[in-house]
Every structure is written in C-alpha cells, then in structure tokens.
Amino acid sequence: MLLPRFDYSQPQNLEAALDLLNAHREDAKILAGGTDLLVRMKKGLIRPKRLISLKSLKELSYIKKEHDCIRMGAGTSLADIISSDLVRKKARALFQACEKVGAVTIQHHRGTIGGNILQDNRCHHYNQSDFHRSGRQACHKDGGKICYARENADRCNSTCQSDGATALMALGAKLVLASKENERTVDLDQFYTADGIKPHAMEAHELLKEIIVPLNNAQSDYQRLAYRSAIDYPIACAGVQLKPSENQKDQIEDARIVVGAMGRAPLFLAQAAAFLKDKSIHDEAAFQKAADACMDSAATFAVHNVGSTLEYRCEMVSPMVFRALKEASQALENAID
C-alpha cells in the first residue's frame, strides 16, 4: 500500500519543531512512531502536506520522578514505559494499558505514549480503504453529512480506543501542550471536544510535550477486552483509581472510574465513582453497583462501530469495571499489610 506524497522535516530540537508547526499549521502532522498516522495516510483518510518527525527529539523521551508526580516525555516509547519500575509501581494502570497495546512488534518499540493518546478515533465505517469508501456517500468524519453508525446523528460518534488515554485519565493525568508562543497544561479529562471528527481539544500548531501523572497513596488498575489480545484494539475497557482514607486505610475516600472504547472520548464517570466514597475496600456489592451504573452510562454513549456487537460491548463494561475495582482494592489491601 502506497503512502500519498508529502514533504518531510526532521527538526533537531523542540524549538525548531515548534517553528515548523507554527509555519505549516493544518498542513503539517507530527510523526512520532507513525503506527497510527501512517495507517490513516495509507487509507487516504488524511493527506498532510508535511510530516514533522520527532525522531531527533531525544529530549521528548524520558520518565522522571518528582516529589508529587511522574513526568513523561510525549515521545517516550511504550516499551520504555512498560519497563519502568516507577510506572509499574506507582502508576500501575498505565503500565497495564501500555502492555496491552497491540503486539510487541507493532507498537512497543516504535509507538509512543504521545501518539497513543493522540491517535485518531476509529469507526469500522470510516477506517477503510479509499476504494471501499469510494463506493458510497461520505460520512461526517469523511467530509459528508451522514453517519452510518447512528441513524440521523448530527455529528460523528467515532470511538476513542486508546488504551493509554483511558488509564491516564483514571490516574488524573495532565498534558503539557507547547506551541511557539505558549505552553499550557490541561487535565486529560478536559481535553476532549465531544466531536468524533476532531476529538482532541488541541490546536494544529500545538505539540504534546509532556504527560504528568500525580503521585499519591491511591492504587489503580486497568482491564480491557479485545478479540485477539495481541493485535486488536480494545472493544471495552476500564481504568480505576481508589484513594484510601487517611485515618481508616480500608475505607475509600475517593474513586475515579473511566470507561474506554465506548464513546468519542474515555468516559469519566463521576457519579458511579462518587457512590464508592466511604465504602469499605472489601465491599464487593458496592463495586458491583458502581460497575452496573457505569454500564448504564456507557450504553448511552456507545454506538455500533468497533469490533463486536454493541450489546456485547455494553454488557462487558460492568465486568471490566468490577474487575478493575477489585484489583485496585486488593492492591490497597496489600499496601496496608
């Protein structure tokens, strides 16, 4: 499969990369590992005039511990994240999510965490070859006015299938976005537009520089379902984080629950999570109730456009959330001993 034509730049430092992005804006795309971008280009889904490669920007590849957070460069490979003891111990959900992305040979060495978060949303009506799409009317995401996944939808409901984003949102991560003139930090749970055509609230001249994961005494877990675990994207997944109360360690003070692969963005389900406040870490009935509530909420967002049937994906949300809660509470219990 041939790639469309484009010009290529390989800036030697961040400043040069930001200059290029500023000059070319919508015409340019950042090339990190390319494992999402090049596939979309081969299918003719996007045709950037210029690719700006991060290959020489070693300064974007690091994992650092500070007193209250972990900082990761956006260009850090998934392989480096998986082999980091710090991530494994202090941000377990992220470790689990990265480990489950595709197969070793596809993403782990070339794929980056920044590219994982910023990969485009997917839909089985849209992620098809030029030829396939040429036989029918274009949908919203393809520049048309209809949606094949949901009758009469006024917007695109393509699905965010990023494993990393779901786990990072559960961990309360922030993103540092840099542009020539500016640098800003946004909470990942505020980073999405609710529009599947352009899911990320980010300007064309901005570059994702860093991901910040706060450190605290909470424990996290990530669970996902995919057909062939080695190559397929998740069709339902959940990331959770449970924070114990200061003076009663077997009681939950705060919970975060995020359901992924069920909507245009990872779904931050605050209501279901709030129900777990002040519950015991052994209260499995409460976990089940929260998990079922997540399933009901996710079902209102999801459309039938990735992997399996909608019914199956919706039903599997509850076990994903339940298992993640159980594993995270187990980790809290282990921390007490």
Added chain:
Amino acid sequence: MEKMEITLNINDKSREVTVHPNETLLDVLREKLDMIGAKESCGEGVCGSCTVQMDGKPVRSCLTLAVEARGAKIKTVEGLADGEELSDLQQSFIDHGAVQCGFCTPGMLMSADALLNENHNPDEKAIRKALAGNICRCTGYAKIVQAVAHAAEPGDHCSDCKS
C-alpha cells in the same frame, strides 16, 4: 516532494539509496535493494509479515519510513544465514515443519531472532508472546513455537524433535 539520498545500515552493510519521503523501509528493501525476504501482506501493521529488526528490536517495516530508519542497525531475514549456511533458528524451522506456504516465515524468524538474542532460554509463554504479533494464515503455530524452543535449547521438551 524532494528526493533524498540516504544511507542505511542493513545487515552490517552500508547501502546508499535515493528515496522519496513517502517510501517505507519495506518499499525500499523490496523495490530498490532487491531484498525480498520481508513480505508485504496487510501493509497496515496487523500481520507482521514485514517484520525486520532495528537496533535489535522487531518493528513493522511497512509502517516505518525509510528516512526514519537512518542511523539504525537494520537486520532483515537475509542477515540470518552465514553464506549458504542457515542459522540454527532457520534450520530448526525446516526440521520442525514450521514452514508451510512460507509467507509469514521471514517475519516469524525476525521476531523469534530478536527474542532469542535477548532471552537465551525463553519458556513457551515467552515465545508465544514474542510471536503474538505475527499471523500465520496456514495456522502452523504449534510447529513454529516448537521450532523456536528447539533453537533456544535442543532437547526432549519438543515432542517430535528428531535430534
């Protein structure tokens, strides 16, 4: 779109090629350097038939631009044999009947070779994990796993091993 003169280090040899930025490493290996070991099957990262190594790590050459492979030590399936002499891993694939149509074989070999260079004695789970991103349409997975296990450690753990 500019043409670029690039140097690639392939199987410890320096190769000069003129490429367009939109050519993948796989395109250049097959179309410009006559190294047709790596195969294109899906062209979109799913199957693993195009797997080569960059600095010892298995990567999909169909999703790697040739210009991005500059500076890396690239190893392809052609780099396994020493002249006419097949490597132990290649010989083991033959001995165990791990090759049917052979289309997935170069990719399987490169993923397995990368594993064996890192882990001299992988258990079956490790082998399966390392090969999980390589699809065999002839579905001869059991023989392939055995062939890799045997190459790591010849012996009786392999049920139909003749040696």
